[in-house]
Amino acid sequence: MAQQQKPPGMPQRKWRELLWTQGQFDHEEAVREINKRWKEPRVCPVCHQNNWAVSPEIVRLWTARLKNAYPCVNMVCQNCGHTMLFNAAVLNLLPEGKS
Numbered sequence: 001m002a003q004q005q006k007p008p009g010m011p012q013r014k015w016r017e018l019l020w021t022q023g024q025f026d027h028e029e030a031v032r033e034i035n036k037r038w039k040e041p042r043v044c045p046v047c048h049q050n051n052w053a054v055s056p057e058i059v060r061l062w063t064a065r066l067k068n069a070y071p072c073v074n075m076v077c078q079n080c081g082h083t084m085l086f087n088a089a090v091l092n093l094l095p096e097g098k099s
């Protein structure tokens with residue numbers, strides 16, 4: 001089976017379209033997947049507090065030519081506003097990452 005070429009972390013078109021129309025993801029699963037990968041202490045690199053919020057919708061990180069966008073989980077420090085993005089495909093939050 002021929003596989004479409006895509007950059008790492010860029011989901012297949014059908015999953016991207018599903019994401020963009022729904023925009024939702026499993027919030028608890030996202031937090032679980034981030035916590036599995038993020039080593040302690042999970043403090044903000046700017047203000048050193050541990051007070052994070054994960055946005056309820058996937059955000060798009062567009063490529064320069066605006067032809068594709070990476071689906072990202074948006075995590076914001078509730079003290080200073082520092083924002084971190086986690087690629088939803090790498091976190092296995094998309095259907096294509098499920099077995």
Ligand SMILES: [Zn+2]
Binds near residue numbers: 045048077078081082
């Ligand atoms: Zn902070």
